[in-house]
Structures are given as C-alpha cells and as structure tokens.
Amino acid sequence: MxxxxxxxxxxxxxxxxxxxxxxxxxxxxxxxxxxxxxxxxxxxxxxxxxxxxxxxxxxxxxxxxxxxxxxxxxxxxxxxxxxxxxxxxxxxxxxxxxxxxxxxxxxxxxxxxxxxxxxxxxxxxxxxxxxxxxxxxxxxxxxxxxxxxxxxxxxxxxxxxxxxxxxxxxxxxxxxxxxxxxxxxxxxxxxxxxxxMESAPLALAASKEIIWRSRDWNEEEAWAGQQPIALRAFESEDRREGLAAFAEKRKAVWKGR
CATH class of the missing domain: 3.90.226.10 (2-enoyl-CoA Hydratase; Chain A, domain 1)
Known part of the structure; x- marks a missing residue:
C-alpha cells in the first residue's frame, strides 16, 4: 500500500x-x-x-x-x-x-x-x-x-x-x-x-468500452464501431486459453494478453 x-x-x-x-x-x-x-x-x-x-x-x-x-x-x-x-x-x-x-x-x-x-x-x-x-x-x-x-x-x-x-x-x-x-x-x-474477474480481463475492458462509446453511435455506427474494440479480446492469448479451458472442463487462467 x-x-x-x-x-x-x-x-x-x-x-x-x-x-x-x-x-x-x-x-x-x-x-x-x-x-x-x-x-x-x-x-x-x-x-x-x-x-x-x-x-x-x-x-x-x-x-x-x-x-x-x-x-x-x-x-x-x-x-x-x-x-x-x-x-x-x-x-x-x-x-x-x-x-x-x-x-x-x-x-x-x-x-x-x-x-x-x-x-x-x-x-x-x-x-x-x-x-x-x-x-x-x-x-x-x-x-x-x-x-x-x-x-x-x-x-x-x-x-x-x-x-x-x-x-x-x-x-x-x-x-x-x-x-x-x-x-x-x-x-x-x-x-x-x-x-x-472470473471472465477474461481483455473482454471486460472491451465490453466496457463498447458500452461507453455506444452512447454516441447510431445503429449502423455501432455495428462497425464495436468490431476493432472486440478484436482485442478475440485475437488474444486469453481467447485461446478460454476455449482450451472450456474443452478441458477447467477454470481458465487469464493473463490479460
């Protein structure tokens, strides 16, 4: 502290x-x-x-x-x-x-x-x-x-x-x-x-950002605007870890990357 x-x-x-x-x-x-x-x-x-x-x-x-x-x-x-x-x-x-x-x-x-x-x-x-x-x-x-x-x-x-x-x-x-x-x-x-924090940290941050920014988007802008933000989670190591943990029926170990 x-x-x-x-x-x-x-x-x-x-x-x-x-x-x-x-x-x-x-x-x-x-x-x-x-x-x-x-x-x-x-x-x-x-x-x-x-x-x-x-x-x-x-x-x-x-x-x-x-x-x-x-x-x-x-x-x-x-x-x-x-x-x-x-x-x-x-x-x-x-x-x-x-x-x-x-x-x-x-x-x-x-x-x-x-x-x-x-x-x-x-x-x-x-x-x-x-x-x-x-x-x-x-x-x-x-x-x-x-x-x-x-x-x-x-x-x-x-x-x-x-x-x-x-x-x-x-x-x-x-x-x-x-x-x-x-x-x-x-x-x-x-x-x-x-x-x-049981969920993936990059997905948490990306979800917050999409919700935050969507206040200023119309429907068409929202569909396009969410993609580059969500990709940070989709293309991460944690995404692969999440899929592996699901398949192996275990708790995921997140790394924040």
Whole structure:
C-alpha cells in the first residue's frame, strides 16, 4: 500500500486495485493534490496488465463530499489536464471501476460515482448533487450522466433540489447495483469484483468500452464501431486459453494478453 500520508492510497489485491481517498479530516473532499494522485492511480490501473478491475472508496466512513471548498476559495481547482475533474471525470479508466460508498457521496462525490461503472453502497450512505444550493452547477459530469442512468424526471429532481438522499433511493431507480449494511460496501465491492474477474480481463475492458462509446453511435455506427474494440479480446492469448479451458472442463487462467 502507498504511504499513509498520501491523499490517495492504492492497494493491490491480486488483480484488483483498491483506490482509497485518504482525507478523512476533510470528509475526503478533493483538492488539486488529491486529484493529481487520483489521476496517477487511474493511470496505474490502465497501464498495468496485471490489474483487471479497480475499486474507489473513501477512508474512515465517507466516500467524498466533493470539491474542497477551502481549496476552491484559494483559487485551487481539483482538475488535471489529463483526466479532468478529480483526476477521473473526463477520462475514466478503460478497465471496469466500482464505487464502494459509505457515508456521504455529495456533489463531486456523486459525480465520482457516476465516473464508475458499478456502485455498491451502504444503506446508511447519503448521495446527491448539492451544487445548486451553493449557486454552482454540477459540471463534473453529473448533469448529463445522471439522466442517462436514471429516469429523466428523477434526475431532474435530484439536480434541482440539491437534496441528499439515502442510497436506497438510488438503488430503487437503478443507479446503485448493490445495497449493503453499513461498513460492508468495500467488502461487497470486492466480492463483486472477484465475480467479474472470473471472465477474461481483455473482454471486460472491451465490453466496457463498447458500452461507453455506444452512447454516441447510431445503429449502423455501432455495428462497425464495436468490431476493432472486440478484436482485442478475440485475437488474444486469453481467447485461446478460454476455449482450451472450456474443452478441458477447467477454470481458465487469464493473463490479460
């Protein structure tokens, strides 16, 4: 695990990378330095062939309360040139990313969840786009990603009210994948990750990319656009291993290549 004084902790657990926002004294809000470290953690996930899936969580009972308002008052914005806000908003990793949410996920904290592909949340978690209450707009992707994930009128109410809601509300409307007891979000996210990693890592990454890009494709573009992405999995060593494992009735041993 990285140094304890780091604002972002990274821990390898086999082929899984656990990324922890480590600013509990500020409810894991994000300043510039934290965003830069998050950017580096996302680069690590993308670039290391031995890492298949990432989990993002927060230290000591909160996910993230968004941007650090004290840092903003100093004129400091938690944005990186490469991946954008919080070091992930504009360009999330190409590999699957799971949010494990305890406590508050507010403002940019919810937008961080929306930058992930799956969300596991504690029943005690409270989530919301609170920016309008501070005369700010949620420009970290929340205002266009949220209505793609939940019904339009529900997303509009979340954005315009600025009201934090329990995770069960978001689970009811399909944003949260798994709802768990307090203190169990990371554990359940790891269980989910292990289940996903039974499948081939290149196929996981390619499937995510096709789903992600297909939002901007029409039907004809989708048929053509998916092919070069899917070929990365079809032409891999893991594809041959998957066929051999099926024929031999054994569990496949993936290599990520």
């Amino acid at each position: 990285s140094e304890k004084n780091s604002k972002i902790l990274t821990e390898r657990r086999g082929h899984l990378l656990v990324v922890t926002i480590n600013r509990p004294e500020a409810r894991n809000s994000m300043d510039k330095a934290t965003a830069l470290e998050m950017n580096a953690a996302m680069d690590l996930l993308d670039e290391d062939d031995n890492l298949y899936i990432g989990i993002v969580t927060g230290a000591q009972g909160n996910f993230s309360t968004g941007a650090d308002l004290k840092a903003l008052a100093r004129g400091e914005r938690p944005i990186t040139e490469d991946r954008g806000g919080f070091g992930v908003f504009r360009r999330p990793p190409r590999k699957p990313l799971i949010a494990a949410v305890e406590g508050y996920a507010l403002g940019g904290g919810l937008e961080l969840c929306l930058s992930c592909d799956l969300i596991v949340a504690s029943r005690a978690a409270r989530m919301g786009l609170t920016e309008v209450r501070h005369s700010v707009c949620a420009t970290g992707g929340g205002l266009f990603r949220l209505p793609r994930r939940i019904p339009y009128h529900i997303a509009m109410e979340v954005a315009l009210s600025g009201e934090p809601r329990e995770a069960s509300f978001y689970h009811q409307h399909g944003l949260v994948n798994r709802l768990v007891e307090p203190g169990c979000a990371l554990q359940e996210a790891m269980v989910l990750a292990e289940r996903l």
